[in-house]
Amino acid sequence: MNAAAWAFTILFICVTTVLCARYYFFSRLRTSKLALTESKEYRALADEYRRLSDMAITANEHVELKLTDLSVRVDEVRDQLDQVRRILKDVE
Secondary structure, three states, X not given: OOHHHHHHHHHHHHHHXXXXXXXXXXXXXXHHHHHHHHHHHHHHHHHHHHHHHHHHHHXXXXXXXXXXXXXXXXXXXXXXXXXXXXXXXXXX
């Protein structure tokens, strides 16, 4: 083998090694970006879940307050009805 063949062989091996290293590096980079994206999406979904659960708790508290208010009003109306019944009995 002459010097040109040896140089070509060494150059071929170096280029192949560099290409394999770059492929490995970029595949690892792509994998890490994918993992980062998945974690960002997970965080976004977790934040959305927290927001929705807070809204549900707030809505539940609001409904409980309304029901309490309605219960108080029903009690007031019952008292008024009892008063009207007493007045009607007294009138008869």
